[in-house]
Amino acid sequence: QVQVVESGGGLVQPGGSLRLSCQFSGFTLDDYAIGWFRQAPGKEREGVSCIRGSDGHDILHADSVKGRFTISPDNAKNTVYLQMNSLKPEDTAVYYCATDPWSNCYLEDYEYDYWGQGTQVTVSS
Secondary structure (H helix, E strand, O other), rough: EEEEEEEEEEEEEEOOOOOEEEEEOOOOOOOOOEEEEEEOOOOOOOEEEEEEEEOOOEEEOOOOOOOOOEEEEEHHHHEEEEOOOOOOOOOOOEEEEEEOOOOOOOOOOOOOEEEEEEEEEEEEE
């Protein structure tokens, strides 16, 4: 069964860091892409980061997070991490993990097939 589950959200002060986890089952990163998306109140959902490949060589980041966020796999744990550094209030959103079977990385949300429940990230003093 294909499934993704997010965790790791919480409250952090501006400039702080969080690491989100996307635990997946039913596939490997050599076959499926995993994307991170976020949706803030009153805003459209946007793609954040994407990874494909157990070596993590197919990676994309949105311009808004380049230099601050990194995405990496832990294949032994069937987990993809989103390390978020230098967090800003604008990063506040519900973050979702999703996967697209047999796909290369991309940051548009509409063709991803399987989604997690979301995890809340709040950046505030």
